[in-house]
Amino acid sequence: MDFGFSPEQEMLRATARKFLENECTSSYVRDRMIEPGGTTDEFWAKLAEQGWLGLIYPEEYGGSGLNFVDLTVLMEEMGRVVMPGPFFSTVLLGGLAILEAGSTEQKKQWLPKVATGQTKVALAWTEPNARWDAAGVTAAAKPANGGFVLSGTKLFVLDAHIADVLVVVARTTEGQQPERGVSLFLVPQGAAGLEVKLLPTMDQTRKLCEVALHDVRVPASALLGPKDGGWPPLGRVIERATVGLCAEMCGGAQKVLDLTVEYAKIRIAFGKPIGAYQGVKHKAADMLVDVENAKSLTYYAAWSVDENVPEAALAVSMAKAYASDAYRKVAGAGIQLHGGIGFTWEHDLHLYFKRAKSSELTFGDATYHRERVAQLINL
């Protein structure tokens, strides 16, 4: 047994930290918050140059063929700087959906372009009903002229406004079992009837969209994976993306702890650094426990999905349940221990606090995942 990172992974971490500290500074993040794009062509090209956009894709599709434990290292570092932009949506949602569900031709067509940064892909899955289960998929795909006509509304879609192509989750068959009858479609940006609207978000580093499908016509070749068989590959995508999200949350929480500890050492009150007071010290210790535990569960989840162990789904839900609570609590405590300065727009803490909230609510919060854990342990 070896539950730690390899020297190569530690090297990836060091490289990523240095790169992101230079390229993804607070002012870079803040500039992206107020622009719709969320990234710059220059920054995106640099991510591609590092090989990170194709990190987890097989080499035959232009990737580096690394695994989720490797990705965890990278995502922790991205979370540490609250990196904005469509990395998560393109690499871990849209791109991964093509990898999990697509035919060899589709993978060959799209994934190398994702890896080189030429193409961004979004995943249009959730709807106004805000459900994470198969019954939540109500957007319809009706057969027409050998192809399909898509209609309905998708909501909370990450980065759809800047995607070149969308993976749209739609229902092809109604029935008693909602898991059967879900299909995935590739819909290019600009398709007739596709209306993408960028929504203002509390966490401005994450861009969410409403995607309206007004009878969007697609050919049969747009089908990604088998008709009616889209739910299992989608589940795999969400499971894996959730691991990446947890890693990002761990990185963010660790950074909040680091910022808070540094501040507690230098901020003087009543003649002493505030970190000398137990009211502050004990809270910082609680933060450390939360951060370390979230990491343990996240690393294990990453290993589990890499190895496809039977309890991978359980490991992922345990990690997301824990990380959702932990990041929120740690970010809140970070603001509290900073006092008034932590509540200002100028200080970066609110970026972490808001990212903690948006991450908590993405792909199910702690309550949702605890219920999943209960089901998976046969309660």
Add this chain to the structure above:
Amino acid sequence: MDFSLTPEQEAFRTHVRSWLKANMPPEWSERLVASSDIPRPEAYELLRRWQRQLYEAGFIGLTWPKEYGGRSLTFMEEMILHEEMALAKAPPILNVLGVGMAGPTIIAYGSEAQKKRHLARILSCEEIWCQGYSEPNAGSDLASLQTRAVKDGEHFVVNGQKVWTSLAHVADWMMLLARTDPDAPRHKGITYFLLDMRSPGVTVKPLRQITGDPEFNEVFFDNVRVHESQVLGGVNNGWQVGLTTLMYERLALGFGLQVRLRIALDGLIEMARRMEKHGRVTTKDPLMRQKLAQLWIDTECLKLTGARAITRLLRGEMPGPEASTGKMGWVDTHQRLQEIAMEIQGPYAQLPRGSDWAVEGGLWQYSFLRSRANSIEGGTTEVQKNIIGERILGLPKG
């Protein structure tokens, strides 16, 4: 990252598993399994025999050197053993403080004679040990201890009092911290002694605790003579030696605590499946499902965080921040587990052992009350947080 075992480790696991299957004491019934983390008096004899059996099978002291009765194996085997013990719901050992604390400290600081004298006997449960640290006025602030040891020829003469001394009433030996230089700075005048509990002048008085059991004791020293060869790690070096003990306590006892927690959680879920709440099975209650799932997550998490710490040790690295969180995490999870056990029982939770209507013989009432000590014994949660804040996070002392 790799959770697979080597063929040798797999073979070890199979060996442990089949041995446990064949040798679990039949009288270790469901009644005793329930939940408690500390052996109760009525189980002492059974647990003494059980430890002897484990020792003879080579399952105690896996990481201790071979020449002193151990196996010279790694923490990996130790972890495998404990996982299997949890799965089998095996009893704990009686000499938990000897194996978890005294032994490793003697290995680290002992003379050859001390190692030969004590180590194998600790493993075989021939010598039961207790820990003479806390005093009425020295708990969390251990360095303020006042028990005196005054040099007299080849001996030291000990006077004073210890308290909260678990197992002192059955112990043969004590890890004793006493002040040998009252003029030195607090941490510099303390010496660590190996004290024979049968020495003249040692008096043990049971102390009844919140559970009603006399599990721990007061120990009085009235001109107790200890030979200088019983000093461990040098005169006035006791603080350093004692800290080592505490470090081992957190590491080695951690394995055992995880096992007990796992067994308690399994027992809790079984109870929840049998009990009804508001007319439906407790495990179908949405709020209870949340709480049980969180306990499950926290229990798994302790195991995983422990595995990260062990990985560092196996790689020969310094312990990282994750190594210091175990005790706090365990305390929080176990106390919450016991609270939930009461919640599941509802009004029945008021009925302890001896009541006709008590659930599962009233066992959970005992372990619920006993769990209140978890956040006090072995370093209070408040002290743990100071240690994490100061040593791990580098925050200034208050």
